[in-house]
Amino acid sequence: MKIINSMIKFLVIIAVILFVIISDVGWASAQDKPDSNTISYLSARLKQLVKFAAPSNLGLNYFILPNSSDLSSIPADPHNPLTPEKVNLGKLLFHETALSINPINPKHWQQSSCASCHFAEAGFRSNLAQALGVGGLGWNKSRHRDAEVYSVEIDKQNILTPSVLNSAYQKVMLWNGRAGVTGPNANEPLIQEFDVNRFKLDGLETQAIDAMTVHKLGTAAIAIIPEYQKLFAQAFPDRAYVAAEVEDLKRVGLAIAAYERTLLANQAPFQRWLKGDETAMSAQELRGGIVFFSSSCVQCHTRPNLAITDFRSVGFADHPQDFSGLNLGRGVITKRASDDFKFKVPQLYNLADSSPYGHGASFNTLREVVEYFNRAQPQKLEALYAGNLSVWFRPLNLTQQQVDDLTAFLETGLRDPNLMRYVPEGLPSGLCFPNNDPVSRKQLNCD
Amino acid sequence: MFTTNKKIKNKNALLGVVLVILWISNINFASADISKIHLTSSAFQVQQVSSLREVREPINLEQFGLEYWYRLTEDIPTANQLIKLSKRLRDAARYLGSTWPVILPIIPPLNGEMQQPNGNYPRLTITDIREAGGNWVSMTAGQTLKLVTQELEILKKSGDQPLVDFLVKDEVSGKYYSLTGVPLNRYCYELLNNLKL
Numbered sequence: 168m169k170i171i172n173s174m175i176k177f178l179v180i181i182a183v184i185l186f187v188i189i190s191d192v193g194w195a196s197a198q199d200k201p202d203s204n205t206i207s208y209l210s211a212r213l214k215q216l217v218k219f220a221a222p223s224n225l226g227l228n229y230f231i232l233p234n235s236s237d238l239s240s241i242p243a244d245p246h247n248p249l250t251p252e253k254v255n256l257g258k259l260l261f262h263e264t265a266l267s268i269n270p271i272n273p274k275h276w277q278q279s280s281c282a283s284c285h286f287a288e289a290g291f292r293s294n295l296a297q298a299l300g301v302g303g304l305g306w307n308k309s310r311h312r313d314a315e316v317y318s319v320e321i322d323k324q325n326i327l328t329p330s331v332l333n334s335a336y337q338k339v340m341l342w343n344g345r346a347g348v349t350g351p352n353a354n355e356p357l358i359q360e361f362d363v364n365r366f367k368l369d370g371l372e373t374q375a376i377d378a379m380t381v382h383k384l385g386t387a388a389i390a391i392i393p394e395y396q397k398l399f400a401q402a403f404p405d406r407a408y409v410a411a412e413v414e415d416l417k418r419v420g421l422a423i424a425a426y427e428r429t430l431l432a433n434q435a436p437f438q439r440w441l442k443g444d445e446t447a448m449s450a451q452e453l454r455g456g457i458v459f460f461s462s463s464c465v466q467c468h469t470r471p472n473l474a475i476t477d478f479r480s481v482g483f484a485d486h487p488q489d490f491s492g493l494n495l496g497r498g499v500i501t502k503r504a505s506d507d508f509k510f511k512v513p514q515l516y517n518l519a520d521s522s523p524y525g526h527g528a529s530f531n532t533l534r535e536v537v538e539y540f541n542r543a544q545p546q547k548l549e550a551l552y553a554g555n556l557s558v559w560f561r562p563l564n565l566t567q568q569q570v571d572d573l574t575a576f577l578e579t580g581l582r583d584p585n586l587m588r589y590v591p592e593g594l595p596s597g598l599c600f601p602n603n604d605p606v607s608r609k610q611l612n613c614d
Numbered sequence: 615m616f617t618t619n620k621k622i623k624n625k626n627a628l629l630g631v632v633l634v635i636l637w638i639s640n641i642n643f644a645s646a647d648i649s650k651i652h653l654t655s656s657a658f659q660v661q662q663v664s665s666l667r668e669v670r671e672p673i674n675l676e677q678f679g680l681e682y683w684y685r686l687t688e689d690i691p692t693a694n695q696l697i698k699l700s701k702r703l704r705d706a707a708r709y710l711g712s713t714w715p716v717i718l719p720i721i722p723p724l725n726g727e728m729q730q731p732n733g734n735y736p737r738l739t740i741t742d743i744r745e746a747g748g749n750w751v752s753m754t755a756g757q758t759l760k761l762v763t764q765e766l767e768i769l770k771k772s773g774d775q776p777l778v779d780f781l782v783k784d785e786v787s788g789k790y791y792s793l794t795g796v797p798l799n800r801y802c803y804e805l806l807n808n809l810k811l
Binding site for chain 1: 704
């Protein structure tokens with residue numbers, strides 16, 4: 168008898184719950200249904216999804232990039248505290264062609280800078296399938312190899328130049344993440360002992376210091392410029408001068424890394440929308456944002472820079488100039504088969520400023536990238552058979568409209584239109600920048 | 615203070631020694647895995663100069679009793695074997711570099727050993743492959759993995775066997791000859807046999 172009573176009670180409770188749910192649905196459907204294409208409706212829908220993608224109760228704030236002058240809010244390496252003086256010095260050094268004093272061929276003396284391959288107009292990428300530092304001629308898309316010198320005299324990489332935009336949110340640098348001792352490298356004793364990591368710093372600082380040697384840069388020429396002496400004294404009071412010494416290569420790297428940390432795409436329409444400007448994005452960009460945050464994209468492209476700090480295999484092809492025919496990515500660094508074909512997840516802002524895409528430069532347009540992920544058929548079958556493809560690399564099953572919308576979100580919704588605010592007006596050396604070769608000088612009206 | 619520094623130095627030195635041992639042991643492990651592949655460092659240099667290398671007339675393996683190289687193997691490598699092979703090649707690439715040369719000797723079928731060099735028999739090794747564009751490319755761990763992956767795809771789709779052109783080196787005379795029309799699964803089979811996988 169007791170059991171029957173309990174069952175009746177249970178059924179009554181279920182009936183009440185069902186009634187409440189049904190009546191709620193009825194109430195909701197009785198309301199004026201908002202036009203699903205209005206800015207306010209789309210904005211509200213996107214807000215829901217963005218909040219859901221943020222951890223705990225951080226809400227929209229989780230994805231907001233700080234103001235570039237708010238140095239205390241920008242992630243930094245404790246061994247390289249950010250100061251306005253250091254950032255200012257780094258801004259000049261990043262573009263300074265007078266640093267390029269050790270080219271293999273003397274004719275390339277003082278012709279390139281960090282910004283030759285990472286310039287603002289290209290979203291701090293190179294706009295080339297194969298970026299050219301020392302030994303390149305011309306600016307932007309027109310940059311080409313100096314045909315009068317041997318190939319070995321040209322500074323080039325067999326992998327696409329990654330962006331330094333929003334790099335403050337990356338703990339390790341380079342596609343395989345070998346630079347840096349924190350983040351995903353914190354528990355990698357082998358990587359900790361790499362020569363590049365001898366200073367035990369974050370990836371950004373590590374790479375900036377290493378780049379001084381790798382890209383044939385030096386401080387001898389700037390050491391005789393009084394303005395740099397003053398700027399170094401302000402940025403590094405403990406060693407208030409710059410000389411042609413190894414120690415100062417490190418300081419140049421630290422200043423450049425400090426500047427790079429302030430390169431934030433915080434004026435992109437999506438950022439303005441996150442901060443409350445509901446009209447910052449068009450209806451199509453909002454729809455694209457909805458597709459992005461409701462699909463598996465956000466599983467790897469999350470955090471303020473829209474990139475996790477880990478490595479993933481998504482089957483992109485290798486760079487056509489990689490004649491080995493095989494880039495194992497992270498696997499080569501960790502020596503683990505389970506890391507083969509995994510590469511760093513890139514940030515997603517200002518991608519429209521530069522092409523191609525993918526570590527192997529295997530996509531010409533962003534739309535191609537979106538369609539690739541929609542199909543989820545790996546370009547590099549070796550990655551498929553290695554069994555390391557990301558579990559999120561599955562067909563998105565998007566309609567053509569959704570592909571269009573997602574592409575719009577990536578191309579314009581995430582594009583900060585004003586990256587030129589990060590470029591200096593001139594350099595203490597007075598040289599042309601970001602390139603100082605004869606062809607670039609003409610193109611940049613430096614002559 | 616001095617003692618503390620000394621301790622730290624000793625600790626660092628010890629750590630360094632341990633890392634070196636680990637590194638060496640890793641390399642030994644990897645080398646042991648791939649020791650069956652005839653590996654030389656000279657092929658990397660060959661890749662750099664392959665366009666300058668003089669390639670002799672196509673070699674005919676029939677005259678050396680090696681005509682079976684032109685036929686499809688009866689023991690077609692299985693997907694599992696090919697996966698094992700690709701793992702082994704990735705191990706080699708990971709530890710030794712993806713440009714590490716994978717040079718496969720052409721072994722007579724009867725005694726299963728390399729032919730001793732004499733006046734009648736060359737000592738042949740496969741060093742390069744002809745790309746779609748017609749260029750010779752060194753058989754690196756990366757290039758070989760591409761071939762194995764291609765064979766895996768063919769198995770999956772039951773497709774036709776492509777015929778591959780190789781460059782072979784007569785290790786005795788140092789001369790290079792083209793070897794045309796080898797079925798891909800024959801190459802994979804020989805590589806598997808060579809590695810005893």
